[in-house]
Structures are given as C-alpha cells and as structure tokens.
Amino acid sequence: MYKSHTAFLLVCVVIQVLGVVIFLKGFIPVKNAVPGHATLLDLPPEPWENHTVASQSHGAHSEDSGNPGPLLPPIFGRLVIMLVDAMRADFMYGDSGKNFMPYTRALVDSNSSVSFIAKAHPPTVTMPRIKGLTTGSIPGFVDIALNLDSKALVEDNIITQMYRAGRRMVFYGDDTWLKLFPDHFVRYDGTTSFFVTDYTEVDNNVTRHVAPELSRTDWDVMILHYLGLDHIGHLAGPASPLVGPKLREMDKIVETIHTTVMEQDSERDLPTLLVLCGDHGMSNAGSHGGASAPETLTTLVFLSSLFSGGKGSSHVTSPVYQTGLAPTLALTFGLPVPQNSLGQVMTPLLARSSARDQLRAVQINAHQLVGVLQANMAEFDREPGYQLYQQAVKMHSGWLKALVSGESVTSLETLGQRVSQQYSRAMESIVDRVAASLSEYDMHAMVVGITLLVQVLFILLVASRQFLTEIVPVAEAWMVYIPPPALLLSSFFLVLSAHVSLCTSTTGWASAELCSGPAGWLMSLAAVISTSVCVSLMIKLFFLTDGKALISAASHGLHMCCSLPLEALFLLAGVVLHTVSLGSSSLVEEEHQTWYFLQTTLFFLIMMSNPQPSHQQPIACEDTTTTSSPIDMYTQRISLSEREQKDDGKTVKKTSTKKESTLFEQNVRSGCGALSRQDFVPERLRRMVAVLVLLLTSRLLRSWNQTGIVMADRPDIGDWFVRPENKIYLSSLVVASFLVIFILQWRTCDFTSSLLLGLGLIGIYHYRAKTGVLAAPWILHTDKGIFEARLVYLVIIIHLCWTCLGLLKTWTQHLQTENVENFTANRDGIQENDLRTTQSFNKENKNWKDSRKTFVDGLFTTLVLLEALLLRPHNTTVLAVTVFQQYLLHELVLPWTVLSPSVPLLSLLHVWMGQAAFYFQGNSNSIATIDISAGYVGMEDYVQEVAGMLTCLSTYAGPFLWFSSLLVFIAKRYSRPYPALLQACFTIIITRTLPVTAYTVITTMQRYHLFVWSVFSPKLLYEAMLTAVTAAVVVLILCLGVPLQMIGTIHKLTHTTR
C-alpha cells in the first residue's frame, strides 16, 4: 500500500549517498606516484660542459639516458634510527629537554650534533608519518582513512632502498613497521600499541634488545621505535609528571648507543649515524592528528663521531620538513633518492664532504624532484621550477669548468654557494608546485555530486507535503511523482551527452575520477541515471502538473511552520542554524557546542511551554486505527488557528511569540471541556523536574568527555577515571552503569531477554577485566580477552535471534487463527461471524501490538548490549545515561508535550539527541578522536572489514541509540506504525540532506582555505560517514517496517472484506 512511498524514500537515499561519494572522490585529490624503485642507473650525469644542457633529455625517463653519473661516496657506514613516538620539538629544545635530556641536549648545545626542528605534514598520525619519513612524500588525505589498514608499503622508500643495497637491518618497536616492510629485517621484535595504558612494557620490550645488538657487528641499520611517550601523552598529556622520567629514560638510551657507537667507530672505515627523531608531536591535550604547531613540530637530531667535539653545526631554529629525512639518508649512504620523495636534502649534514660532492648531492636531489614534477604535471617543462633547475645545471657546469681550470678556492666557494642556492630555489619551487597540485580538485566530479544532492533536497522538499501532513495509502496520489518513460529517456540522453562531451572536452573539465577506468564509468552511469531521474521529475513537476498545486504546497508548508508552537519552531530553526554554522571553521571545530547549545535551549523551551493534557495524546494515536492515518498536530492546529483568525483577527495579529502556546492552550480548554490550568500543575511539575534531570544529565555528559579544540585540553571526568591509579573507581563506575542499564531495560524485556542481558553485561565486565582495564580479583592473568569478547558476541546474537523469534511466533499464531476464522466463517452464518471476528480482531490487534513492542524493545536492548561491549569502559556511563535520558524523555516528558503526536518533530528531536550523544562520547570533527580500539574487540588480528564496522558502530553509538529509540517510541505509541515510520524516515533523510548539501557547497567554496585539510576535510569525511550511517538506518527501518505493514494489511483486508 505504501510501496510508492517506500520506493521514493529508497531512491532518495541511494541518490544522496551516490552524490556524497562522487563529491568525495572529486574533492580528495589523487596522487600520481611513480611505481617502482629508483636505481643508481637513474642518477643524472654530472653536468660537464661537453653535455649540452639544453639538449639533455631528462635522465630518469628517457630511453637513452646514456652513462649515469658517478656514485656519490657514502659518508656514513651504519645507521641507527631511534624513533620516539610523539617526541615533540620542545621535549628536546625546550625547558623539559634541559631538565630531562641532559646528555643529548649538551651535545646539541655544544654543536656536537646536527639538529633540526622537523615539521610533519598532517595528518600527524603514526602510520602516515612513518610512510612520510621513509618515502619522503606527502601523504594524501586518503591515507588517514586507510591509516587503520596496514599493508606493505609499495611506494619507493629508503628502507627498501637499503634492503635492495644489501644492508642488513634489525628492528625493534611498533609493529606497524613490520607490516609496512615485511621481510626487510633480519631480526625483529614488534610490540603492538594495543594497550594504550601501558607505557613501560612497550619500551622495555625495545630496550632489552639494544645492548645485545650493539655488541653484534652483523647489522648495518638498526631501527628502534619507542611508543611509551605517545601512550603517556594519550593517557595524561604532555604536562604529566610521567613525561620527565620517560624522557630521562630515552636520554639514557641515546647515551648508551652514542657512547658505544663512538667507541666502535674507531675500528670502522665509515662512522655511524645515530638519528633521534619523533614521528609527530602531541597537542597540549596529549592527542595528535591535527595540524597545530605542537602536533607537527618534532625533534630531529643527528649524532655521529663525525660531529663530536663541536664539529657539527649549531641548532637550526627554522623548521625543516620531515620529508627531507629520506633524501638526506639516501645521499649520505650513497643510495638513490626514493622516487616519489618531495624532500630536500638537509645540507648541514654534508658540510664535511667536498664541495664537488655537496653540489653533486643537491643536483641528484633536484633531478629526482624534477622526476616527481614530471609525473604530476602534464607540461612540466613550462614550470618555473624546471627552468630554475636548468639554470642551476648550467651554473653547476660552469662551476665544474672553473674547478678544472684551477680557480682560487675562495672564488670557487662563493660560486659553489650560488649554485647550491640556485638548486635549492629550484627544489623549493618544484616542491611547492607539486604539493599544491596534490590539493587540486576534480571540479567536474564535485559539481556532479553537488547537483545530485541539491536535486534530492529539492525533490524531498516538494514531497514534504505528502509526507508531513498525511500519508495517503493509495497509489494514485503518487502518480504525480512517476515521470513518463519518454521524458525519462530523453532526459537520460540529454544528461548523458552533456556528461560525455564534458569528459571528452579539453578545457580541463574532464574529470579524472568519473571519466576514466571502469569504476569511473560505472559511477558516471549511476550519476547520469540519477540525474536524469531527478531532471525528469522536476520537469514533470514544473510543467506537466498543475502549477497551482506547487504554489499551494509551498504556502501550505509556510503556513504549517508559522502555526507551530515555539519548541517545534525552534526545532526547525535549529536545523537551519546548525547548517549555517557549518560555514565557519571554528564552529565546525566546536560543533559539539552548537548541538549542546541547541539541545539545552530546546529542553528549556519544553520546560517552559504550556502543558499538553496527557489523555489527548493516546487518543490522537489510537484514532489512527480507524482513520488510517495518524492525525497530525499540524492539521489540527491549522484549522484551529484559522478559526481563531476568523474569530478575532486583531488578537492573533497582536500577540507575537507566545501566540501559539496560548492558542494551543485555548484549544485544549475548548476541546477537552473545562480543563483549567490548575489541573495540569502536578503534571507540569513532574515534567519540569524530568526536564531538569535531563538538563543535569546532559551537563554531566558534557564534562564527561571534553572535546573540540579549545576545551579538549581541560581535564574531564572521563580522563580522571581512566588514570591507572583510579582503576577501582572505574570498575565500580562500570558496575553502576551496567546496573542502571539492566534495571531500565529489565522493565521492558521478558525473562529470557533480561537473563541474556544480564549475562551479556557480566560477560562484558569479565572481558574488560581480562584485558586489565577493570579490577577483578578472580582474574590473575591478563590477555586480549578474545574468548570472553566472543562469548559476549554470541550472547548478543542469541538475544537478537530470540527477539526475532518472538515476532515470528506471533505471526504464525496469527496465520493459524486466520485459518480457523476462515474456516468458521465458511461454516457459520454471517451475523454470528461478524461479532466473533470483531472480538478476535480486537484481541489479536492487542496481541500483535504487544509482540511488536517486545520486538522493538528487544532490538534496542541488543544494540545497548553491543555498544556496552564496544565502547571504552568509562564511556559505558555515557551509554547508561543515554538509556536513562531516553527513559525520561519517553515516559515522563514527551507524552505531555506538543511534540509527541507529530512524528516529524519527534524524529527531529531524536536526531538532535543523537547528534549531542555523538559528542558526549568524546567524538569531535577531528580524525584523532576516533577510538580505533573498538575495532579489535574480540579480534585475533586486524581484519579490515570487521574492524571498520565495529569502529563505526562504536563511533556512532549515540546516533544509533537515538534512532532506534525513535523506532521504539513509534512502535509503542502508534497503533499503525508504518506510516509513522515513513514520516520518520523522511524527516531523517531531509535533515541529513540539508547539512550535507550545504557542507559540500561550503567546502567547494572554501577549497583554498588555510584549514581545508585540517578542519574542512575531516568534517567532510564525518559528514559523509554520517550520511552513510543514516542511509543504512533508513533502509533498515524501512525493511523492518515492511513485515509490520504486511501483517497490518492482512488484518485490515480480512476485517473489511467481512
């Protein structure tokens, strides 16, 4: 009966998701990496004058590269990389360096080292940073999304270069390296950063290998990755008293390695290079991922016997890019520079080699960068960087001529400096150009995505009348929205030809994403079909239907909005306000504030509003059984206000803001007999108290997890509970939360269900205790708790099955009675039968309603159990409070408000609650706050699909919970829920389409904004993810609704036919 409505919503959801995906593909740039590895054959020849520079083709990519130039002699023989995770710059160069790292700091201050402040490119997350350090390339933004996925690094990098050159390498530390570089190391021991609470074991695990390795002589490269500092940062922040001892420990290790290596160097031909570096910094709150200075500025110290005794250089205060490490290591170890590196060699390290070698090194570096330029630019020879490079080569050639002709040393030196400067200018220009091109956008795809979204928004707005006022269960009303095939076909060809002509045009509009490759063409086809559907729909709406209908629909909608009570009006205004706020980058960063502010105001408005008689609400809902559509408050309201206007135009005009509530009150008075204000006082008081409790709990959750940028540094309640010394408090907190959850859910569940719930909660506690986060005296040995977690999964699945079984049972029962009834109907006379069927119908209807209630409650309980397992222990309180808030809202507040009879307003309220709950969990619009550990619950090792799904479930716990509680409310309060569900789905879709459409437009306009990578793009990913999540929820609700509806239909049909 509602097939066309359902189909319409599904089409909208699909087109919406498609639009977002296409936009995302166009917005996030693609990097053209050169495959393969650089070899020594790729080295350019030294520019002697007999090589005419102008005709010299670019060595790396031409057939006749001729004889490659001479090798650069290696400066160092052995390499020790000591990577201290989250070692930010001021831990070394600031006061804490002076206090806690005396040995290294003394070397830096006495010029016995070469030291830099290394600037990391965002995202400042470990995996992309390791990639950046080793390949020298700037990671694309996609790398964050794929950060979870540790596959072997195929891009050319310094570690593989070492490996190919036959260097023997050992590795100890974060096992990310072992995943990135499989089979590269002769000896290794990886530690997982799985237990973030552990900051001693992870490091001892590395340090215990240092002394044995130093006594061996069979390695050329040793890499140590210390995780402890990062874990301390995440636990307690950079100001924590734990940081000092950790730095001292690191300093001791540097001292051990440095002194040993210095001793050994006297017996070796070439000195050893010790690199102390950080992969990224940490913010003042202790997290990382963003682009702020404390997160990006890291320590980079080179130590060697070559520099000892003040022969190094003084500390360079202006930051260099971290990407420079790869070419620097390559050139000082006599290896080719990794092909896709965008780094510039750090020249102070070369200071002790000859002037000719120094120039040769920068030449190789510049040559390699030209290769990158060539890969990313179609017309690279017109780039200023390339022209600068050619000039530099010419000057270099001149310098070599001068060298042979025996110029004086001083003039050679000044000339050499000029050549070197010219090379750096060329390199800088090239790096800037390529880095800028990495943020070049595929405007074609972006515009296509936005067009799709705008069209969906428009169609939804046009359809809003159908969905918001009454849902007519006949197909005829929907014929308006089915375009004729001829129109569909012609618009299809029109759009297709436009798209193809754009794709084949040479004006730069040809999209890389949509016009190439089978995936691109598939997506193009989908886009073309959706666009033509939308276009034909719009043409039909505008030209073929009565224009008056549209106008009246618009005026009707406006009228509806104007006649709403204040809190409902605020719900609508809030959606618009939130959408507008997305335009400001700081409001995007602090989006949680927007939602908290809106939510609090809404609660206050509900608290202040005039009471709604409680007994009117069930009437409004029960009526639906007979009138076949839920009576909406709007229609009631409009007729009322019209009447009022007829009565007394003046009063309506005069009263401004309070008009509606008073009007409504009058309606209540007149409609429900002589009910004076006094009758509502106890209810009003009760509601006020309930809303106050809601406000207080929201405020509590708000300081539970401080989030965003400004407030994130502040200590919050959650942080306090996570501290290792408060384990016992955390345990009791979790127990209390589980008790609250159990008691609240126990009310609604049957015995088996509550038993399963209890078992599941106990299992979760046991699991967390097994991992060592919670206290449990009966557990002695801690591990990952995989078995326990899997047991809980089993309980959850059983619970789900039990829930579905209950529904199935009612259905089969129903079918049986149906048969019996049919049988009796055939046997008995009609008059007798009539009475009986009505009775049995009523009984069965009640029966059916009960089982539906149990079903949705069971679903909700299943979800709660799953989230309790996935959320971090201190966040189980957020879960418990959310369940409590849901109880308050559904049982004590909503029935007495004007919101409850109107499904769209209810859905809007639940969307808001879900958004606020999302931030209550500690989420933000920065990638850094995603809790990846949820993806490992009950998993032996990393499986991308499962981890992604679990992380998504835990990250969007708040929205999921509130969406399903909306389902619960509708299924319980509405006797015919399917039309109500359609309305809810419609509202959910339109409230998602509006911000996501606005946000795609905003990001397109702001694409050259300074914060585009640190603020706008992560938010875009969140928006896209939320859209996907919402779409999944909508599809699920519609699917769940179909069986409910089917049975309802059978009922009605059997009832009416008799």
Place this chain on the structure above:
Amino acid sequence: MRMRNLANLCLLRATALLSLWLLSTLSSCSLLQKPTVFLRYFCVAYGAVQLHVSVDVQKKNNATNAGAVSGRPVKGWKISSFVKGFLFFLLSILSFHVIAVLYGAPLQEDTEETFSWALLMATLTALPCWCMLGSRLETWVAVVLNRPESEIESFLQTTVLCTVVGAWLGAFPIPLDWDRPWQVWPIPCSVGALLGHTGGLVLSAIQAKRHRLDTTRKMV
C-alpha cells in the same frame, strides 16, 4: 495617564542604562577590562534606578487608587513581603547561575564571572518584576509566560524576553576563534543581555505610545 508614564519610564530607564554604561566605559572599570567589577557596580546602580522609579509608580498607583494591577493586588512595602521578595530575588540569581552552568559555563572555575552574569540577569529581569508586581513568585512567572493582560505586564514581558533572548544571542560569538578579549565569558552574554534589555525598553516605550494613540483615537 499611566500609559504616558510607562512610555516615559521606559525611555528614562533606557537613558539611565546607557549613561551608566557610558560612564563606566570612561572610568577605569569598563566591561572589557574588569567584567566582574563592572557588572557588580552596574547592578547596584541600575537596581537603585529601578527602585526609585517603581516606588514612584507605586505611589502614584496608590494615590490614584488604581493600585490593583489587573486584579492582582500590589502589596505595600511591608517588611515581611520585602524579605520574601528579596529571597525570591536571590533565588532568581541562583537559578540564572544554574542556567549558565547548564548551558556549559564551568562549574568550578570562573564562578565569580558566572555569578556576576547571574546577578546582571536577575537585575534586568527579576528586579523589575519584584518592583512592579510585588513579591509573589507565581505572578512573576505567570506574567512572563502568559499573555499579558495589562500595560505593565506587557512591559515586563517584553523587557524580560528581550533580555533573555539578547543574552542567548550573545553566546554565539564565544566559540569563534577570533581570539578577541571581548569573546571571553561572561562579556558577550552580558553585552547581549544589556542590548536586549535596552531594545526591550525602547520597544515597550513604542508599544505604550502606540497603545495610547489607539485608545485616544477610540475615545474620540
């Protein structure tokens, strides 16, 4: 007669408010530099203005024996009722403080700032109610929430709602990252409340004037 008074009263108060503000900006304790000190002095001064004007109004009301404001008898200045009213005034300060905390003001830090703001809000909303309606809390709430039934009620409702909405709108610039000194809590909300209150005063002055014109026209 009373309508005329009300319009004048509104304008008088608006002038008083603006001149107080101007005076403080010229002196050393402006809102920007020392928000808490400013708010405290301001509340005392503006409270005094209100008390004076309303005592005046009440005297007149009593004299013309129109003391009953639309059926709600205005009690005289008895000690017990004064104490009761004062307690309600304190209660309103406390509830504004709680509201600020519920809206996200820090609970433990910045207590003085939050309190000053609550004091300001109470002075701008609860104090006029106390002065003009006497010390019955139910009446205060009813006047603000329900449809006004008299000139004074509509005046109170307009100013109170304007003040609250002004303070609410004032919260908007706080999370923006402009790093201006005036973005610090409670300055934007206080400025919003003050501007809203002034706006409300002007609005009710206009209302009163127009109403007076209407009624005179009718009488003619």
